Amino acid sequence: MGHLGNELGAIFARGFEAAGLDPRLGDVRRSDKPDMADFQCNGALAGAKAAKRNPREIATQIAEAVTGQGPIASVEIAGPGFLNIRVTDDALARTAAAIRTDTNMAGASKVADPQTLILDFGGANVAKPMHVGHLRTAVIGDTLQRVLRFLGDQVTSDIHMGDWGLQMGHLITELEDEQPGLPYFDAAKTGPFPRQSPVTIDDLSRLYPQASAKAKDDPERNKRSQQAVAEMQAGRAGYRALLQHFVDVSIKALKIDYGFLGVSFDLWLGEKDAEPFIPDMVADIKARGLAKEDDGAWIIPVEREGDTKDYPPFMLLNSRGASMYHTSDLATILDRVQTYSPDRMLYVVDQRQALHFEQVFRAAEIVGYISEDRLEHLGFGTVNGTDGKPFKTRAGGTLKLGDLTNMALDEANKKIEEGGRLSADIGPDERARIGQLVARAALRFADLQNTRTTNYVFDLDRFTSFEGKTGPYLLYQAVRIKSLLRKAADEGNVAGDIRIESDAERALVLTLDGFSLALQQTRDKRMPHILCEHVYNLAQSFAAFYGAHKIASEDDADLRASRIALCQAVANQLNIGLDLIGIEAPERM
RNA sequence: GUCCCCGUAGCUCAGCCGGAUAGAGCGCCGGAUUCCUAAUCCGGAGGCCACAGGUUCAAAUCCUGUCGGGGACGCCA
Incomplete structure (x- = not known):
């Protein structure tokens, strides 16, 4: 959770503990009623049953205990016992200022339990x-x-x-x-x-x-x-x-x-690099009696007591004595364990291979290379056409990735030119570069914004649009801040102390504060769409702020300096966020 | 046959370790430009969250079943 979320969570946890309740009830999250609160805590409701107490009574006790602490401006009890929290403008200003100067993390923080990981993805042939x-x-x-x-x-x-x-x-x-x-x-x-x-x-x-x-x-x-x-x-x-x-x-x-x-x-x-390990590995597994012959093939049974479904055996060698998909994957695990001693190994591979990986992971544990719970298959769904069926060429064949990227590039260039908004002094090289960045943003964001595990519909026209929840929209907002800050600097406008006075500013800083939590969840769940959602919210909050206020043209000098500083905070986090999604914004477009 | 994933607004998708009037984008309707890029922003209409039971003070969220869509199930990778 972000700076403010963390602080509040800790305060409420202490509050619940002092009341003789489980501190975990103090979980604080962004309010889903922005007009009523900045953050909310529902712990009083959850704790009422276990404590056999009235939830409103608990809420009242907690509210009294935490009022005035840290960033809390007010705590109100609503309905059956919701705790609605407002934070002070001052706390928001401090949060924004910290994000502005934190050029490395933009308000996020390193994890407490860093791991050594092997990330297996790509799988090109x-x-x-x-x-x-x-x-x-x-x-x-x-x-x-x-x-x-x-x-x-x-x-x-x-x-x-x-x-191989x-x-x-x-x-x-x-x-x-x-x-x-x-x-x-x-x-x-x-x-x-x-x-x-x-x-x-x-x-x-x-x-x-x-x-x-x-x-x-x-x-x-x-x-x-x-x-x-x-x-x-x-x-x-x-x-x-x-x-x-x-x-x-x-x-x-x-x-x-x-x-x-x-x-x-x-x-x-690749598979061929695991191959040298195979002969000894197979001999060792056989010698330890972990494999058995079955229909002429050598297999490792992987089913267990309590399984609710059938597990076909792990195929060590086929009946011709040749190594297989299973074999090279297991040998690869052996190689990686010996070379890198990873805490965990992650496989970003099509969801349809789920059973294959279950077999391999069980086998890896059986032969003692690594425990099954340190191996993760991160499956993903298929890419479908607008008809809802797997994406194909017009002729019905498989669409090559290179053709797809070319289509995206053509579409991006078309949209850039038909908008007619690129200034005339942008030369052909820079135009080509912008087209590439737009196409990349469109493709990556389109894919990543969907939940990893589900299928999604690929609609190139929609993805390359500058309007809506798209990569090009994000680019537009990022470029807009860059231009704005560049112009402000040229005109001698400098940043100053941040003051938070309007709803648009509050909303923007509260969004900035959510970066840390979004990243945390993206890591915990291995789900990039959570980060995409945050970055899009940030771009949108900025756009709303931009529409609601004057920035560089603001007459009040202090306010102007404050808003420029706020823009710098946003620019910092937006650039970092986009980079994490693998999107790069041009200087202008 | 067994098992896995999915079914939320006209369309594309979030939300799913239960909580207050279910969110976003597109599309539709209506506004905003003497002001830093309107490739934008603001407002509105639009949903018995597939269906039926169950658990609970409280269910889109948990459990069971049904229907519908996708997928996997030993010698390909």
């Missing part, structure tokens, strides 16, 4: 272009990494690429068909191989679907790919060298899409 589903894991994961770091957690992010499956076999064999003369296909050759990749990203995105289609109705073709995978796993040098080229070329392409979205990773590891 080699050779397969990213699609709309990758947008979600990218922006949710990236926002969480920004927020968690900001609050003091030690975060290591890993894209965990899909670089059958698709690699498809690529190898299909490339062999096209260019059989390449040295990589000489089984006897151990190296060295050319440093220049034999394929481009365009080659890869052509070869994979090509091979995949052939393998679909030709079992022999599929077998060749499986064979290639097996040989690659066994260490065939030419195939390993090709794999590395495929990975390098893919990463280069991925960085373009991620760069556009402002998404970054500490580690660009």
Whole structure:
């Protein structure tokens, strides 16, 4: 909770304790009746039953105990025992002043229990272009990494690429068909191989679907790919060298899409990097008698007493003796535990994989790598079109992420130009830059403002609008403050002591005060939409304040200096908040 | 069949560790510009919170069931 919320909560907790009641009843939160109160406490109602007392009587006792303390201006009892709290203008002014000068945290505070975390998101595949589903894991994961770091957690992010499956076999064999003369296909050759990749990203995105289609109705073709995978796993040098080229070329392409979205990773590891751990891991698990043979495969049973649903077993090795999705995920856990000793590992992966992760997490605990409760699957819903069905191209195919970002960019540029509001002296380079920032803001905010776990409808026209609850609206407000403060500085208007006198100012500072709580909840629940909600409220409160008052043109010098200082407080928190969402505002637009 | 998520204003979504007249954006209606960007702001209309039971002083929120939508369920990842 924010500065004021914290102070009040502590005061009320002491009040309840002194009255012989549970101090947790002193929970204070923003009032949902702004015309009646700034904050409210409902503890008297909740405590009445346990204490077998009249709630109004308790409320009266608490109100008398806390009146006059700290930031409290008044406490009134309403209805059956609601405690309505007003804070003093002075306390609000101090809060705003503190947020203004707190350039690091803007009123938020570091957590008391910082953790070492591995954040697994991205999940891009080699050779397969990213699609709309990758947008979600990218922006949710990236926002969480920004927020968690900001609050003091030690975060290591890993894209965990899909670089080890059958698709690699498809690529190898299909490339062999096209260019059989390449040295990589000489089984006897151990190296060295050319440093220049034999394929481009365009080659890869052509070869994979090509091979995949052939393998679909030709079992022999599929077998060749499986064979290639097996040989690659066994260490065939030419195939390993090709794999590395495929990975390098893919990463280069991925960085373009991620760069556009402002998404970054500490580690660009993948399934293949867990692979060296697999043989010993499997042998060890077998040796300890934790796995058993079943239908020719090696499995780890993960069902438990009291389960209310069926748990299929964890697949350690399939009946051909090959490692699988489960295996590489478990090996990755082992690697991460050994390398980073994390307190927790977080996976930002599609909700549909919930059962998979339950199996993996149980297996990880069974084999003793890490306890299940330190592994979290942060699932997310699907991106749907305006028809409510999964988002597709007009032709019905999967929409590539790159195409989506281009659509957003076109739409953003269109809206910027058709508004005709950019001043004429903004040149083409700056216009292009503004278009990119608007498109990024539109995409990221659109995705993040929705509850993580649910599906949402993707409506590009709505998301790129400058009106409404959108990224571009946030940008507009941020730019507006920047321009205002820049102009004020040019005219020699400086900030001064903050005075809180109007409803718009009160509302604005109370919103500022909620930043800390919003971040806390975003962390606790791993839910970025809570932060989005706060940042949007802040932008809106500012817009209302801006509409209600003169700022730089205010005649009263003290008032002018106060309002400029308040704007600086807002600018500070808004910029930090936007940055945590991964949105950057241009200097002007 | 078992299990998971969802069903809130015309549309898109918040709220869900129970609390006072259920919020926001879009759309609709009506206002505001000699004043720092009106890409804005202010006001209004609009909801038996899918349905039925139950728990409670109090239920959109908790429990049970029904209906409707989405999803997962051993050798793909």
